[in-house]
Amino acid sequence: MKRFxxxxxxxxxxxxxxxxxxxxxxxxxxxxLIGKPAPAFDLPVLQKAGQSHAPGAGRFAPxxxxxxxxxxxxxxxxxxxxxxxxxxxxxxSKKGLLPILGLNYKDKDEDAQRWLAQFGNPYQLSAxxxxxxxxxxxxxxxxxxxxxxxxDGVIRYKQIGAITPEVLExxxxxxxxxxxx
Amino acid sequence: MRVLxxxxxxxxxxxxxxxxxxxxxxxxxxxxxxCLVCQNQTLADSNADLAGDLRKQVRDQVAAGRTDxxxxxxxxxxxxxxxxxxxxFKATTVLLWVGPFLLLAAAGxxxxxxxxxxxxxxxxxxxxxxxxxxxxRVLGPVEKSGDAS
Numbered sequence: 001m002k003r004f005x006x007x008x009x010x011x012x013x014x015x016x017x018x019x020x021x022x023x024x025x026x027x028x029x030x031x032x033l034i035g036k037p038a039p040a041f042d043l044p045v046l047q048k049a050g051q052s053h054a055p056g057a058g059r060f061a062p063x064x065x066x067x068x069x070x071x072x073x074x075x076x077x078x079x080x081x082x083x084x085x086x087x088x089x090x091x092x093s094k095k096g097l098l099p100i101l102g103l104n105y106k107d108k109d110e111d112a113q114r115w116l117a118q119f120g121n122p123y124q125l126s127a128x129x130x131x132x133x134x135x136x137x138x139x140x141x142x143x144x145x146x147x148x149x150x151x152d153g154v155i156r157y158k159q160i161g162a163i164t165p166e167v168l169e170x171x172x173x174x175x176x177x178x179x180x181x
Numbered sequence: 182m183r184v185l186x187x188x189x190x191x192x193x194x195x196x197x198x199x200x201x202x203x204x205x206x207x208x209x210x211x212x213x214x215x216c217l218v219c220q221n222q223t224l225a226d227s228n229a230d231l232a233g234d235l236r237k238q239v240r241d242q243v244a245a246g247r248t249d250x251x252x253x254x255x256x257x258x259x260x261x262x263x264x265x266x267x268x269x270f271k272a273t274t275v276l277l278w279v280g281p282f283l284l285l286a287a288a289g290x291x292x293x294x295x296x297x298x299x300x301x302x303x304x305x306x307x308x309x310x311x312x313x314x315x316x317x318r319v320l321g322p323v324e325k326s327g328d329a330s
Contacts, residue, residue: 138259
């Protein structure tokens with residue numbers, strides 16, 4: 001009887017490891033950007049449909065949001081889960097709890113404009129990252145991604161994939177409220 | 182004139198060599214880096230859109246004369262250690278690197294103990310006199326051990 005105890009213990013240990021492994025999400029890569037300043041950029045702003053980019057006008061840089069706690073939401077019209085997340089963003093923008101700014105990632109302006117017209121526009125503005133260079137600076141690898149940035153321009157939280165109501169209520173909004181103080 | 186042509190040819194050869202070296206460097210770098218979208222592929226193997234963008238970054242930076250370490254640092258700053266196919270050796274990854282060797286050592290130790298214990302085990306007891314008689318009656322006279330063969 002005693003000789004079976006060791007294999008049993010090893011087996012249980014293995015089961016424990018595998019059970020824990022099942023609960024981990026391999027897609028959630030911890031971002032090294034938490035606690036670091038949001039990378040700077042200077043990008044054209046997505047215009048209303050029919051309007052083309054006026055040279056020099058309508059650009060956005062994260063520094064413009066200094067002194068505010070805000071969300072940077074990376075989205076694209078070709079991104080399926082952005083559509084799932086979008087109603088939550090629209091609702092959040094209606095409540096006016098947090099300024100939401102968009103980073104339109106590797107998209108076509110016309111598609112992006114049509115998408116916003118169809119599903120609603122929760123963004124104060126969307127910066128256009130057509131070639132995805134800024135996305136790389138932000139470590140974007142699966143749209144949608146959302147960054148909570150504080151008044152000093154430091155990234156405090158990163159959500160990879162669609163924001164769920166639980167994440168919004170339990171993490172993002174309390175963190176934002178604490179940061180605003 | 183001949184000298185000029187010679188110099189020209191040499192410069193072409195050197196250029197080709199430099200380009201080839203760069204290609205090898207780019208290839209080697211891409212094989213060290215993980216595609217974040219399809220996580221079990223290297224940048225070199227992946228067809229994902231982002232992998233293409235990151236490959237372009239690697240190419241551009243190699244062309245701009247950055248060192249391998251600078252390029253790797255650039256990506257690690259943005260994507261974390263996860264972007265490296267081979268995780269770096271640090272406090273959080275000690276078990277990952279050392280674990281297999283620990284297991285091997287443990288198994289080796291276990292084996293040594295088991296073998297020693299078996300060797301120390303008493304040998305088969307010799308047949309008692311009455312048992313021997315019984316065997317002889319069934320099998321015929323038994324030759325003394327050592328005489329056989």
